Amino acid sequence: MNDEQKQNDPMNLNGKKYQQLESFRVDHNNTKLTTNQGVRVSDTDDSLKAGDRGPTLMEDFHFREKMTHFDHERIPERVVHARGFGAHGYFQVYESMTEFTKAKFLQDPSVQTPVFVRFSTVVGSRGSADTVRDVRGFATKFYTEDGNYDLVANNIPIFFIQDAIKFPDVVHAIKPEPHNEIPQASAAHDTFWDFVVSNTETAHMIMWLLSDRAIPRSFRMMEGFGVNTFRFVNDQGKARFVKFHWKPKLGVHSLVWDEAQKLAGKDPDFHRKDLWEAINMGEYPEFELGVQMIDEEDEFMFDFDILDPTKFWPEEIVPVKIIGKMTLNRNQDNFFAETEQAAFHPGHVVPGIDFSNDPLLQGRLFSYTDTQLLRLGGPNFHEIPINRPIAPVNNNQRDGFHRMTIDKGQVSYSPNTLRGNSPQPASDKENGYVHYAEKVEGQKIRKRSESFHDHYRQATLFWNSMSNAEKRHIIKAFHFEVGNVKDKTIKQQVVEMFNNVDGFLAAEISKGIGVMPPANPGGTGVTESSPAVSQDNTIKDARTRKVAVLADHGFTFDELMQVKTALEGAGVHVDIISRTLGIIASVEGQQIEVNKSYSISSSIMYDALFIPGGQQSINNMMMHKEAKDFINDAFAHAKPIGAINEGIDLLTNAEVKNINLALTESKGEVTTHLGVVTVRNPSDFEAFNNEFIVAIAEHRHWLRENQDGKMTG
The missing domain is CATH 3.40.50.880 (Class I glutamine amidotransferase (GATase) domain)
Structure with a gap:
């Protein structure tokens, strides 16, 4: 089947989404200028005036409409991940995953599932630079036949905190300080490092953030990780814990800090231009999708809690099974309509994918919808073309800001008799979504599991896994980040905190930030390493x-x-x-x-x-x-x-x-x-x-x- 046949094949999802989006795309070439009401306009250079030097008249409806639209063109930027860039493509599974999940888009290797991917930084505003030291977002929207599935990932497999209730705190701490809005897109300031030393669960994430992973060479050359623990559920109802991985076919490569800083000044759009130009040249970025899976009966067999979002599952212990490939082959036509209006949510799942009790994930399930309601003007953001599923949407949700569907009939509730209880709930056999029947019991309590209390062992594992060059870069990153902290007490606390990770590391940090080395070299005693996390071993x-x-x-x-x-x-x-x-x-x-x-x-x-x-x-x-x-x-x-x-x-x-x-x-x-x-x-x-x-x-x-x-x- 050639590409043209695939586009016209009714079973080809990529062709369906392409055609759906085409119906919303407009090329204004060789057209006559009109108002938003379709009225042709004769002059858009001069407003209507009382005489050629007189005041502008309010009856100039074209002037009023043009200015009003301009005044309302901006929507609130994302609180985090504000600076992003997107591309279209498709995903194909290599072999049926029916043994592990009933998710249809993971069954047929001949089916191309359309995707839209948005890469982003986390901390900076929309106007910040691409190459700042930061976590990178890697969010993928799969337009599946069962509805939209969003894999909301980062280029680092863990997170700063263990419980979502602290998410506002870590973001407030790392954002520019509120009294002077300085610094932009940087963690190199007092409030962030005060948060770090006050919350030692951040230790592992800090090691990744100060590594080369935080300054990627290209969006095309960075990994993506689902961060949270999810579940695969198969047709028999058997569940497995799962973590998602994107593996770039070009390998994982980074900038050095000096060039990252210089690029921020000379070419602040370096990453987005790199992606745009690669796709335009036909060098389509490719990422393989991998999964790590743990049987439920093996949940407690590791020396870390698999639901702890500050921990990763070492690939040497839990291998990554490569299951498919994503190809990004089309640039966006309009940045605002596509990238800015794209709405991702880890709660957008399809049958065969379910949640775990990961406490960070549980909070994200609330936060993502809540923020889209503000940004995109109400509950109908799913009707924006970039967010529209290719699966039919049938429910009794009505009205709201920016409603685009014209619902017919008098019934807008369930159950009902006037329309034969339509739309009717789907059974399990009809692939209706059924939540995994996990047994849950316990007292209501504000407490963290004892298994979450180890904050340092995996930070040491990460340090042990680094090459000598990568270790040098981490030490220099500490010198820059903590060197910019003004409070000397916080600097000393950083040294003492990371002495718990590795005594040599702590001593080297102290040399560059003007404080005392630890009195007694520390560490966790961990001697193992995970070669998979070192970029020295990449493609x-x-x-x-x-x-x-x-x-x-x-x-x-x-x-x-x-x-x-x-x-x-x-x-x-x-x-x-x-x-x-x-x-x-x-x-x-x-x-x-x-x-x-x-x-x-x-x-x-x-x-x-x-x-x-x-x-x-x-x-x-x-x-x-x-x-x-x-x-x-x-x-x-x-x-x-x-x-x-x-x-x-x-x-x-x-x-x-x-x-x-x-x-x-x-x-x-x-x-x-x-x-x-x-x-x-x-x-x-x-x-x-x-x-x-x-x-x-x-x-x-x-x-x-x-x-x-x-x-x-």
Whole structure:
């Protein structure tokens, strides 16, 4: 079945949703301007006045309508996850999951279930930057034949708190401080760290937040986690506890803190542009859906409580079963109508998926609906096109703000006889939703289970799982975040709190924030690790990476073009960057167009750097501070760098020192040292190209990090 046949196939859900949304899309090209009532307008540049210099008249209905609509265009932004970006796609299960769940969209591998995904930051306002240190939201709306299912996820598998009643507190603490609304989109201030040391259940989440996970390279290169514990329920009524995972096919990769900060200033839309451009180029982001499942009879067999949202289930103990793949293949047409109006809710489930007693989840089931009522103007937000299910909607809910359905008939209640009790409840056999029959008993009490009282062991497990580079980054993140705290008592409390996680970590934190190290090194005694949580063990793939090529007049054409062709053949994007836009000529006389100038680009916008030879080109760039800055930033951020012939000399001139140049003097021998790939006088470029592509796939070469330009290690 080809794509066109799939779109027209009545069993294909993706085609159904596509057609449904198309009925609401309007292209105003080659049309006549009208009011909202369809009245054609002759002039929209001048208001109706009493004389050409007189006052505007209130009878100008077009002016009034235009201004009124403009004045009411904004809706309240989300309290959290305000800054987001969305895309459309589809999901297909790999094999039937009927053994575990009766959810229909997880049964037939031939069915494409349409999805809409919204990625977001958490703390910042809509106007903040994409690359701030923060948790990232990863919310997916499945338009299934049984109704909409929302998988509301984050890129970190745990949360700050154990009980939803404290959610307002953690958000109030991390938001800008109320007396001066400073700082924006940052946890680096007193009120947040006061909350942390006052609520030690945050320890594990803080370790993730200060890791590289909180500054992803791309939405396309970050994991998603359902955070809460749910249930799968099959046709026989057997339930299993389940956690959801999204695994990016490109691997999990991050920025470094320095480039994240610089990107926030130079390209605050870095992540949304990256997603938009990838889809437009046909490089559709792909994420595999995985589930961890625990039989109910095994609920208490672990050394952590599986319902505790500050704990994850280590993959080495509870393996992730990969069950399907999501492909994002279409950008939104209108940001407001789709991304801003998309309403997600963890309580939007379908038969086969149910809830657990996770106390954070229980509170979310109330909060999400409540906030949509305010943001989207009432209870009919499900009728907004982006939120409309493809399944029929039949109930006796009526009226309310922005009602779009015109309900016929006199009956709006159940049960009834006037319409034969329509709409009728569906039986279990008709796939009516039946809640899992869990036995619940106990006294009403404000208390937390004793099994939730361990706040440090998994924080230690996470620390043990990190590579040396990742540990360095966490320590530096503590120095920045806690270093910005003004209250010295809170700083000292941070050191003492994280001494419970690891004594070395606490001592290293103290060195950077001006307080005393702990008197006695602490820790939990946990020696195990979970390799799955380290990005050092992720997929390494050069596809979709971006390489900057620095060149000027007099470059060597063959060197540039052979490398460029090889990179593009490996799925890598190449930009030619020079001092000005326009055309530059090679030493042989061939011309090439410059994609970006130094003034509109920077090393922080690329994954790697290549410098072809050509003495005149190199001489010119040796006079350009911008070229040297480009190289020095790429080097400091541990990015792959490639250079051929005279291009190697520019590296030396840019203070990339101690390259073993002796090895590059012999003809054709490729040298790779800590991610810097060089060759002089090659007979062909195959060996260089292969080495450089491998270096790009590695993402970063951490052994040279923080070496101040010196190639040591």
